[in-house]
Amino acid sequence: MVLDNLGSSLRGSLDKLQGKSRLDEEDVEEIVREIQRSLLSADVDVNLVMDLSSSIEERALNEEPPGGTSARDHVLKIVYEELVGLIGESTEIPLEPQTILLAGLQGSGKTTTAAKMAWWFSTKGLRAAVIQTDTFRPGAYDQAKQMCERAEVEFYGDPEEEDPVKIARDGLEATEDADVHIVDTAGRHALEDALIDEIEQIEGAVNPDRSLLVLDAAIGQGAKDQARQFDDSIGIDGVVITKLDGTAKGGGALTAVNETDSSIGFLGTGETVQDIERFEPNGFISRLLGMGDLKQLSERVERAMAETQEEDDDWDPEDIMKGSFTLKDMQKQMEAMNRMGPLDQVLDMIPGLGGGFKDQLPDDAMDVTQDRMRSFDVIMDSMTEEELENPRTVGASRVRRIARGSGKDEETVQELLEQHKMMERTIKQFQGMGDGDMQRMMKKLQNQGGGGGGGLGGMGPFGD
Numbered sequence: 001m002v003l004d005n006l007g008s009s010l011r012g013s014l015d016k017l018q019g020k021s022r023l024d025e026e027d028v029e030e031i032v033r034e035i036q037r038s039l040l041s042a043d044v045d046v047n048l049v050m051d052l053s054s055s056i057e058e059r060a061l062n063e064e065p066p067g068g069t070s071a072r073d074h075v076l077k078i079v080y081e082e083l084v085g086l087i088g089e090s091t092e093i094p095l096e097p098q099t100i101l102l103a104g105l106q107g108s109g110k111t112t113t114a115a116k117m118a119w120w121f122s123t124k125g126l127r128a129a130v131i132q133t134d135t136f137r138p139g140a141y142d143q144a145k146q147m148c149e150r151a152e153v154e155f156y157g158d159p160e161e162e163d164p165v166k167i168a169r170d171g172l173e174a175t176e177d178a179d180v181h182i183v184d185t186a187g188r189h190a191l192e193d194a195l196i197d198e199i200e201q202i203e204g205a206v207n208p209d210r211s212l213l214v215l216d217a218a219i220g221q222g223a224k225d226q227a228r229q230f231d232d233s234i235g236i237d238g239v240v241i242t243k244l245d246g247t248a249k250g251g252g253a254l255t256a257v258n259e260t261d262s263s264i265g266f267l268g269t270g271e272t273v274q275d276i277e278r279f280e281p282n283g284f285i286s287r288l289l290g291m292g293d294l295k296q297l298s299e300r301v302e303r304a305m306a307e308t309q310e311e312d313d314d315w316d317p318e319d320i321m322k323g324s325f326t327l328k329d330m331q332k333q334m335e336a337m338n339r340m341g342p343l344d345q346v347l348d349m350i351p352g353l354g355g356g357f358k359d360q361l362p363d364d365a366m367d368v369t370q371d372r373m374r375s376f377d378v379i380m381d382s383m384t385e386e387e388l389e390n391p392r393t394v395g396a397s398r399v400r401r402i403a404r405g406s407g408k409d410e411e412t413v414q415e416l417l418e419q420h421k422m423m424e425r426t427i428k429q430f431q432g433m434g435d436g437d438m439q440r441m442m443k444k445l446q447n448q449g450g451g452g453g454g455g456l457g458g459m460g461p462f463g464d
């Protein structure tokens with residue numbers, strides 16, 4: 001995740017302020033040093049780092065904390081506001097017919113992003129089409145076509161045609177019934193004149209409503225020049241940061257945002273078409289600082305639950321809140337958890353537990369938990385329908401049989417049963433909340449603050 005180091009090192013320094021009501025110069029210096037160190041190691045431009053840290057320092061020393069605010073909360077608020085200020089608002093992407101041009105170097109993720117964005121617009125009820133003008137990279141046409149098929153969006157390309165400008169024009173015509181046109185362009189290793197010429201001509205031909213620069217999160221200082229040149233030639237309205245699932249950096253992308261005086265539109269968090277998030281500065285920074293991101297979390301939960309339910313008409317997550325919680329429910333909930341994406345990303349979004357909690361886990365804790373979920377799944381597959389519906393009837397001899405049948409040991413089967421009991425207890429606390437509204441459940445979790453087990457127990461099968 002972008003600036004992950006900033007999140008964890010900052011939380012370390014902030015935790016040292018616990019219990020203090022006033023900040024002294026030394027505290028502020030330490031925090032500012034941490035911020036500088038993390039931002040520089042995440043490849044944020046040095047001038048930007050200096051500007052940011054001096055305004056944090058100045059505000060922390062001179063602003064009077066509102067009555068009753070602890071020193072820690074006061075600094076956290078200032079850092080939060082300054083970071084939100086640096087990153088700015090999210091790029092405006094209205095939900096209306098429009099043409100969007102994607103620019104960027106080779107391999108930055110343009111083609112993938114085009115299909116992801118088209119999918120995103122289609123989930124908002126707009127008909128989206130991708131126009132592939134990359135005649136430079138062999139394979140770009142097939143890749144884009146396949147991804148658009150997966151995203152179930154319209155696609156236009158012409159592998160026989162060599163002139164990208166003609167493809168762009170023909171593509172707009174061929175997909176004129178679509179509401180949103182996303183024009184993918186070719187990339188090159190470096191910013192050659194030919195690339196700039198080509199993209200300027202395409203820009204002239206399609207007259208986009210906005211042009212977005214697609215940047216790999218791992219890009220370093222090179223982002224600055226790239227952003228400058230693309231901005232000079234076609235005008236950059238926003239940045240898409242891709243491959244956030246694979247890097248702890250991302251500072252180069254922030255530098256590009258600053259350089260083009262633009263903002264971030266979308267984040268790419270994986271290789272499949274659904275791995276795209278609309279950028280929301282407040283939630284993003286909150287997540288970074290370990291304050292959680294409720295909105296993203298509840299959106300993910302809702303999507304995952306809906307997908308799991310789509311596959312099995314008989315299962316309705318709302319029933320859990322009304323009646324009994326069976327092993328079958330637990331299995332479905334685990335399926336939904338898997339759909340929510342990597343566990344560490346999900347943890348980052350849970351307020352109070354977020355990053356701070358994650359930092360305390362051993363490095364391999366996530367793997368262990370994922371492995372455990374997989375084992376539980378295999379075990380549940382070898383249980384009978386009756387056992388799944390009434391786990392309390394499973395005694396020692398059945399445990400032995402299930403262990404043999406699933407190839408797992410008896411201890412793991414016992415663990416699964418214990419886990420189920422614990423989740424059942426947690427779910428009981430939420431029952432009677434009415435319609436099982438996720439938001440309210442989340443609020444309850446939030447109020448439990450960094451209280452580990454109980455909250456996670458409610459979220460999924462990995463609570464202890």
Ligand SMILES: Nc1nc2c(ncn2[C@@H]2O[C@H](COP(=O)(O)OP(=O)(O)OP(=O)(O)O)[C@@H](O)[C@H]2O)c(=O)[nH]1
Binds near residue numbers: 109134246271
């Ligand atoms: N893990 C991960 N991989 C990504 C993401 N976005 C793109 N990729 C991968 O990055 C590689 C390059 O992506 P493309 O979409 O082909 O990049 P491009 O900018 O169109 O490349 P050119 O056509 O050569 O200019 C592919 O293997 C993608 O699967 C992301 O958010 N996460």
